[in-house]
Amino acid sequence: xxxxxxxxxxxxxxxxxxxxxxxxxxxxxxxxxxxxxxxxxxxxxxxxxxxxxxxxxxxxxxxxxxxxxxxxxxxxxxxxxxxxxxxxxxxxxxxxxxxxxxxxxxxxxxxxxxxxxxxxxxxxxxxxxxxxxxxxxxxxxxxxxxxxxxxxxxxxxxxxxxxxxxxxxxxxxxxxxxxxxxxxxxxxxxxxxxxxxxxxxxxxxxxxxxxxxxxxxxxxxxxxxxxxxxxxxxxxxxxxxxxxxxxxxxxxxxxxxxxxxxxxxxxxxxxxxxxxxxxxxxxxxxxxxxxxxxxxxxxxxxxxxxxxxxxxxxxxxxxxxxxxxxxxxxxxxxxxxxxxxxxxxxxxxxxxxxxxxxxxxxxxxxxxxxxxxxxxxxxxxxxxxxxxxxxxxxxxxxxxxxxxxxxxxxxxxxxxxxxxxxxxxxx
Numbered sequence: 001x002x003x004x005x006x007x008x009x010x011x012x013x014x015x016x017x018x019x020x021x022x023x024x025x026x027x028x029x030x031x032x033x034x035x036x037x038x039x040x041x042x043x044x045x046x047x048x049x050x051x052x053x054x055x056x057x058x059x060x061x062x063x064x065x066x067x068x069x070x071x072x073x074x075x076x077x078x079x080x081x082x083x084x085x086x087x088x089x090x091x092x093x094x095x096x097x098x099x100x101x102x103x104x105x106x107x108x109x110x111x112x113x114x115x116x117x118x119x120x121x122x123x124x125x126x127x128x129x130x131x132x133x134x135x136x137x138x139x140x141x142x143x144x145x146x147x148x149x150x151x152x153x154x155x156x157x158x159x160x161x162x163x164x165x166x167x168x169x170x171x172x173x174x175x176x177x178x179x180x181x182x183x184x185x186x187x188x189x190x191x192x193x194x195x196x197x198x199x200x201x202x203x204x205x206x207x208x209x210x211x212x213x214x215x216x217x218x219x220x221x222x223x224x225x226x227x228x229x230x231x232x233x234x235x236x237x238x239x240x241x242x243x244x245x246x247x248x249x250x251x252x253x254x255x256x257x258x259x260x261x262x263x264x265x266x267x268x269x270x271x272x273x274x275x276x277x278x279x280x281x282x283x284x285x286x287x288x289x290x291x292x293x294x295x296x297x298x299x300x301x302x303x304x305x306x307x308x309x310x311x312x313x314x315x316x317x318x319x320x321x322x323x324x325x326x327x328x329x330x331x332x333x334x335x336x337x338x339x340x341x342x343x344x345x346x347x348x349x350x351x352x353x354x355x356x357x358x359x360x361x362x363x364x365x366x367x368x369x370x371x372x373x374x375x376x377x378x379x380x381x382x383x384x385x386x387x388x389x390x391x392x393x394x395x396x397x398x399x400x401x402x403x404x405x406x407x408x409x410x411x412x413x414x415x416x417x418x419x420x421x422x423x424x425x426x427x
Contacts, residue, residue, distance in 0.1 A: 006299065014343075049298060057242075061154065072221040075217050075218050095126060103115050103145045107149045108149070112142075132204065139403055142381070143411075153172075162182075166363060171233055179426065189418030191417075193413050220264075327369070384403070
């Protein structure tokens with residue numbers, strides 16, 4: 001097979017994988033691995049290269065933080081905090097607003113789907129008590145968690161992938177070269193989007209009353225989560241290479257969490273319960289993404305995509321930034337943001353070189369656009385799919401319009417504010 005035919009075939013496999021994921025989101029890992037197998041069959045990438053293009057540091061960070069986060073959820077500490085927040089509010093509207101804010105906070109440290117599962121029972125309890133539909137409540141929780149997942153390195157896979165490509169450490173999400181980092185852009189976007197949620201929920205002015213809460217089982221996972229975060233922060237303080245030690249620290253705390261759970265935790269789970277709970281599907285999803293995107297990079301297809309965008313925008317930095325951000329918002333409303341970010345960050349890096357600027361402006365814009373863009377549709381992000389699924393199980397139908405009515409204005413406001421902040425400091 002000649003090089004040009006191989007490039008066309010490789011790009012076709014990649015695009016088809018994306019399209020199938022959009023229609024069959026529940027089978028996304030199987031679809032991507034089918035794509036990887038096709039790459040091997042047609043010799044578009046070698047097994048050795050496939051191993052080399054996987055960012056093992058990102059894999060380590062994801063595995064370790066997800067394990068610790070799982071024990072944090074099991075401990076019931078997040079549910080306790082959410083219940084306390086609800087008890088302090090006077091109206092149902094403010095209660096849901098506070099729970100949405102809390103879900104965003106938890107998403108800065110836990111996976112978005114897990115966050116939705118933590119706080120959804122509280123929203124259901126409030127809606128049952130007042131005999132109102134929980135649909136807008138669950139949508140608000142899902143979109144709030146999607147936004148805040150980009151705030152820290154350990155919040156969501158796109159942030160980890162960004163850090164892997166740009167050699168960012170945990171602290172760089174807060175401050176980088178003396179400038180405010182991605183964290184502050186996300187938080188300003190979150191504050192602005194609260195106005196949308198407030199306007200949506202102010203009509204729910206009934207009294208909240210008391211919501212039944214769960215008791216905390218143990219504080220050990222909370223301690224592990226805090227210590228792991230401090231460990232990630234200290235890597236850069238001691239001048240160590242985050243691309244090596246970020247994964248090592250995360251995996252180490254993940255192993256400690258497993259040992260604690262297996263030998264000291266008193267629960268009803270069977271042996272290896274924590275490992276059985278772990279989201280292995282997302283881990284293998286990441287493996288497949290790295291291989292597929294690695295194929296694009298190895299064959300020079302990423303360079304050609306960057307060149308096409310450069311032909312469209314030229315040397316106009318603002319136009320390039322806007323195309324990258326709002327293109328990411330639109331595309332992520334329909335396709336999974338993890339493979340999108342993995343494919344587009346290298347494009348952003350090449351475009352930045354063509355423009356003679358540092359890569360942070362465009363790459364931060366890509367992550368912001370992709371993380372928030374998934375909030376527009378009910379299938380734009382995994383957290384949305386889970387929220388809609390939970391509502392369906394409870395007998396509540398969620399239409400496409402139901403989701404867009406809240407998700408679209410939330411997305412537009414959050415993206416505008418966050419990207420204005422990024423442009424102001426990183427142009």
